[in-house]
Amino acid sequence: MLTNPRSDRVKAVRGLARRSARERSGRFLVEGPQGVREAVRHAPADVVDIYVTSDAAARYPEIVEPARTAGLFVHEVSDEVLAAMGDSQHPQGVLAVCRVPAPELPALLERDLRLVLVLTNVRDPGNAGTAIRGADAAGADLVVLAGDCVDPLSPKVVRSTAGSTFHVPVVAGLSIEDALTALRDKGIRLLAADGVGTVLLPDADLVPAHAWVMGNEAWGLEPEIRELCDEVVRVPIHGLAESLNLAMASTVCLYASAAAQRR
Numbered sequence: 001m002l003t004n005p006r007s008d009r010v011k012a013v014r015g016l017a018r019r020s021a022r023e024r025s026g027r028f029l030v031e032g033p034q035g036v037r038e039a040v041r042h043a044p045a046d047v048v049d050i051y052v053t054s055d056a057a058a059r060y061p062e063i064v065e066p067a068r069t070a071g072l073f074v075h076e077v078s079d080e081v082l083a084a085m086g087d088s089q090h091p092q093g094v095l096a097v098c099r100v101p102a103p104e105l106p107a108l109l110e111r112d113l114r115l116v117l118v119l120t121n122v123r124d125p126g127n128a129g130t131a132i133r134g135a136d137a138a139g140a141d142l143v144v145l146a147g148d149c150v151d152p153l154s155p156k157v158v159r160s161t162a163g164s165t166f167h168v169p170v171v172a173g174l175s176i177e178d179a180l181t182a183l184r185d186k187g188i189r190l191l192a193a194d195g196v197g198t199v200l201l202p203d204a205d206l207v208p209a210h211a212w213v214m215g216n217e218a219w220g221l222e223p224e225i226r227e228l229c230d231e232v233v234r235v236p237i238h239g240l241a242e243s244l245n246l247a248m249a250s251t252v253c254l255y256a257s258a259a260a261q262r263r
Contacts, residue, residue, distance in 0.1 A: 129160020
């Protein structure tokens, strides 16, 4: 059992909360049973190490037993060590270190893409992670984080995805112009979701392959980005709420698309 919270191993794992450490090591942190369970189920080849307290090992046999069967490294640690390793204020007894995936947009565009989510200049980790989770739930084929977005592999984003990090490809690091051009060249229609849209969501044609383009939490999409899209679509507000937040709006739009494409 690992019991020294000041050991070099603990410091190295804790350091993965920093983007520079993730980029240097090619590793990222997954905290909590849901995320680690999905990593073991869907990306075992990318799992480097699993750290678990004795209580959590007994509580989550559906994580520990398949991990050991797959030959993954499972390390038992004290509560103090696990707390020192993680970024969460409320550790749940298990975390994993995984290899950073390297999905490339050109390769992904070779697939049959019907529904894509593009986030640009999204800074809030919780919004980004919840939007990725919503895209996964709606059956989206791809999520693109373009422009000055939060790192999709930061601990808070990964926690907010609740395991969806391992279900849907997420590409980051592109400019929004390059991302939209690549999608358009693939024949994917670009739908900007914005409160100034003249097309209401129920009236939008959501059957052909398309990408929803979502902007910053505070100011939405810049006019020049809206101009790059084929249509600007508005989610109607029927009550007194001023607006929907990014994660809510993206999920509403994605589910409308899913319903239209599966009808």
